[in-house]
Amino acid sequence: MVRVIDTEGDRVTWTFPAEPGAVGAARSTVRAQLHGWGLDGVGDLAALLVSELVTNALRHATGPIGVCLSRSSGPDGVLRVEVSDPLPDFPHERVARAEDEGGRGLQLVARTTRRWGTRPGEVGKTVWFELTVPE
Numbered sequence: 001m002v003r004v005i006d007t008e009g010d011r012v013t014w015t016f017p018a019e020p021g022a023v024g025a026a027r028s029t030v031r032a033q034l035h036g037w038g039l040d041g042v043g044d045l046a047a048l049l050v051s052e053l054v055t056n057a058l059r060h061a062t063g064p065i066g067v068c069l070s071r072s073s074g075p076d077g078v079l080r081v082e083v084s085d086p087l088p089d090f091p092h093e094r095v096a097r098a099e100d101e102g103g104r105g106l107q108l109v110a111r112t113t114r115r116w117g118t119r120p121g122e123v124g125k126t127v128w129f130e131l132t133v134p135e
Helices: 021-036 040-060 105-112
Strands: 003-008 011-016 065-071 078-085 115-120 125-132
Touching: 011 021, 021 040, 021 065, 040 065, 040 078, 040 105, 040 125
Parallel strands: none
Antiparallel strands: 003 011, 011 065, 065 078, 078 125, 115 125
């Protein structure tokens, strides 16, 4: 069950259970919110990157997964996406070999976003990225 935590103007936060269905639920929820904000131009990329980060959270952590979207307005509009989980260990970008099944998620985040990073939380950590919002 997805729980909406906050819906304050240009910011929305959800919590997803640490279950396999969380990836698809997060992806479709993000797409729907961005469509509602008129940001379809970044919807596919944002949904793909959220899928990667939620998948990482499911693989390495237990407990609820938080997803937060916030947008700034104006000519330098930015969409900030945050994925939080209760594991305090920060993820590390690694070089995946051609035959590896995984290990490319953070490379994808690093190469397709305006900027990205991690920060500790009261419990666990947050991995975030920013996308430039097309005018």
